[in-house]
Amino acid sequence: MIINGNVQAVAGAYSVSSAGGVKRAASAREVEKSDEVLLSHEGQSFSSMLQKLQSMDDVRGEKVQNLSAKVADGSYNVSGENIAASLLGVRF
Structure with a gap:
């Protein structure tokens, strides 16, 4: 982006993009989905091995x-x- 001294145009562009962000944030609050993590069998196995290794002496x-x-x-x-x-x- 080239800024040529027209600060009002730059400020106007910023305010337009900010307003859109606020609108998205408001709609996200209305939905409020819960987060969920599902690990594969390999991921669960790796997690248990990692816990065992961390409990071992260095x-x-x-x-x-x-x-x-x-x-x-x-x-x-x-x-x-x-x-x-x-x-x-x-x-x-």
Whole structure:
């Protein structure tokens, strides 16, 4: 839209579009439908899985303790090839 200094025309265009919005809002109040959400079976299944995951701990304490003990006593060894493969798998 190009405004060429005719502010009254711009204000008039705005008031016309505003009046239409008020009319629509009034008719929407008269109908007053209730909202309803229906989830598919997959959506319900996903919701229950998500709730289970959210209730789980973020860290698996047993596994962390086990690996920490192995690192501390020097028995935790990972080959460079496995590390490289994991890095490439994550990146690509």
